[in-house]
Amino acid sequence: MTTVVRVKLPTHLRRLAKVEGEIQLPVEDPPTRETLLDALERAYPQLRGTVRDTTTGKRRAFVRFFACEEDLSNTAPDTALPAPVLSGAEPFLIIGAMAGG
Secondary structure, rough: OOEEEEOOOOOOHHHHOOOOEEEEEEOHHHHHOOHHHHHHHHOOOOOOOOOOOOOOOHHHHHHHEEOOOOOOOOOOOOOOOOOOHOOOOOOOOEEEOOOOO
């Protein structure tokens, strides 16, 4: 079974994937951050390695994940996505973090 999840990408990743606005991804059960990112990379192979390291699978340093006004960046990859994301009420946000001094 699959769940369709709304995903918002930062501008640079939307350009790379050649999409505009929000995308919808079918995510295999159980719908977790890991299965969502797997679905993203299957649907848009040009994004492989941009959100997570291809060798370790870890989140890239300047990429953050948010949903339901919560930072999910440091949650375990196999943590279930929040219910509002699964129902389609809220999107899963992939954000390009900023650094400066």
